[in-house]
Amino acid sequence: MMEWPQSIMIFTVDQKLFGVPLAKLEKILHAQSQVVYPVQVNLPSLYGYCQVENDFVPLIDIRILLRKITVEPTKETSILVTLINTHLVGLLCDSVRSVINPETVLVKLPSPLLLEAKDYFGGVFLHQDEMILLFNPQTLFREGDLHLMATTGEHVQQNITVLDKGSLP
Numbered sequence: 824m825m826e827w828p829q830s831i832m833i834f835t836v837d838q839k840l841f842g843v844p845l846a847k848l849e850k851i852l853h854a855q856s857q858v859v860y861p862v863q864v865n866l867p868s869l870y871g872y873c874q875v876e877n878d879f880v881p882l883i884d885i886r887i888l889l890r891k892i893t894v895e896p897t898k899e900t901s902i903l904v905t906l907i908n909t910h911l912v913g914l915l916c917d918s919v920r921s922v923i924n925p926e927t928v929l930v931k932l933p934s935p936l937l938l939e940a941k942d943y944f945g946g947v948f949l950h951q952d953e954m955i956l957l958f959n960p961q962t963l964f965r966e967g968d969l970h971l972m973a974t975t976g977e978h979v980q981q982n983i984t985v986l987d988k989g990s991l992p
Contacts, residue, residue: 829845829846829924830844830845830846830922830923830924831843831844831845831922831923831924831925831955831957832844832845832848832851832903832919832921832922833919833920833921833922833923833950833955834901834903834914834916834917834918834919834920835916835917835918835919835920836885836886836889836891836916836917837886837889837891837917838917839956840920840950840953840954840955840956841885841916841955841956841957841958842923842925842948842955842956842957842958843903843905843914843957843958843960844945844957844960845922847905847906847907847960848903848904848905849875849904849905849906849911850875850904851901851902851903851904851919852873852875852901852902852904852913853898853900853901853902854896854900854901854902854915855896855897855898855900857873857874857902858873858874859871859872859873859882860872860873860879860979860983862975862979864971864972864975866968866971866972867887868883868884868885868887868888869881869882869883869884869972870882870883870884870887870915872975872976872979873902873913874980874983875904875911875913878911878976878980879976879977879979879980879983880904880911880912880913880976881912881913881972881973881975881976882902882913882914882915883912883913883914883915883963884915885914885915885916886915886917888943888963894917896915897917899917899918900915900916900917900918901915901916901917901918901919902914902915902916903916903919905960906960907960907961907963907964907969908961908966908969910969910972910973912960912963912964912969912972914958914960923950925948925950925955925957943958943959943962943963944956944957944958944959945957945958945959945962
């Protein structure tokens, strides 16, 4: 069970509101300013990798997690770099709204469309008469998936380093 956070970053996906605990966020990036390195790994929601300082961070398209149609990033598209266990992961969302302190916890379940993904959520609350689903980043992936993403990120980094040096592996 997830501890209820004090502050939450609100973001949108397909015009719906979601939140992630602010304490888990490392930084927020504009997606269009990032170079994305695509990979082919057996993780359907993995969009690719981007460089965050010295790390190559996996980008997870939240639209795919929620079974939405993927779209090209716009100027509003953001990457929420969050800590999941000991791994940095970028969550690709349509836009970032604001940081809030939740006022009301609801005891009702998310809409039927999201029931399959209910394990991703730590709760539902109201803010200014809008329902917001709170993502629980710790439940998005199994440890094996996180390890696979970290290893793949290291390979991406090695390949980019080799390419930058102008030599072949």
